[in-house]
Amino acid sequence: LDAVKVEYYGNLVPLSQVANVNTPDAKTISIQPWEKTMLQAIEKGIIISNLGFNPSNDGSVIRVVLPPLTEERRKDIVKKVKSEAENAKITIRNLRKDANENIKRLQKEGLPEDEAKTAETNVQKTIDLHIKKVDELSAAKEAEIMQI
Structure with a gap:
């Protein structure tokens, strides 16, 4: 997710500057923003990045399940x-x-x-x-x- 940029107060910044990115298991990435207001922007940034991931937002954490490699x-x-x-x-x-x-x-x-x-x-x-x-x-x- 290094390539993901997120809009933060009008500027595009790397995802790592606005959230903690963790991997709870081999096929899941967990993204916990430092500000809850950033959830939508992070989700949008992941979708726009065209990495083929579908983020799911549960209100406090965004989870990305990695699809199997085709x-x-x-x-x-x-x-x-x-x-x-x-x-x-x-x-x-x-x-x-x-x-x-x-x-x-x-x-x-x-x-x-x-x-x-x-x-x-x-x-x-x-x-x-x-x-x-x-x-x-x-x-x-x-x-x-x-x-x-």
């Missing part, structure tokens, strides 16, 4: 995992580019060429290791999500 929803989540993994790899590659630029700069300032090559090799090994780790984590998460 095949379509699982595929959407896997797409999101792949997208986040790709973003992580792009960030890692940008770090490699920055490190290599720093090595080139140091080389111009007098760093011996053999030390520069060693540094570039070490940077590449580190980058390869972290990209492999991202791929492993992504594959494991995809398998976990698609498991019924």
Whole structure:
């Protein structure tokens, strides 16, 4: 529910700033607003967020029962995992580019060429290791999500 924004005195604020969010069990989210007047706004925010949840308001607490994952929803989540993994790899590659630029700069300032090559090799090994780790984590998460 991190993406849920709630109108609070004319401003949109994150749900966590106006209520306690708890998970009494694996399939239920309980939202207890700090002000009872916020119940309607929180309920509206959850519906507008388009997460596919149907909140139920009992007058003091809003409960959201998580629906079972459908095949379509699982595929959407896997797409999101792949997208986040790709973003992580792009960030890692940008770090490699920055490190290599720093090595080139140091080389111009007098760093011996053999030390520069060693540094570039070490940077590449580190980058390869972290990209492999991202791929492993992504594959494991995809398998976990698609498991019924």
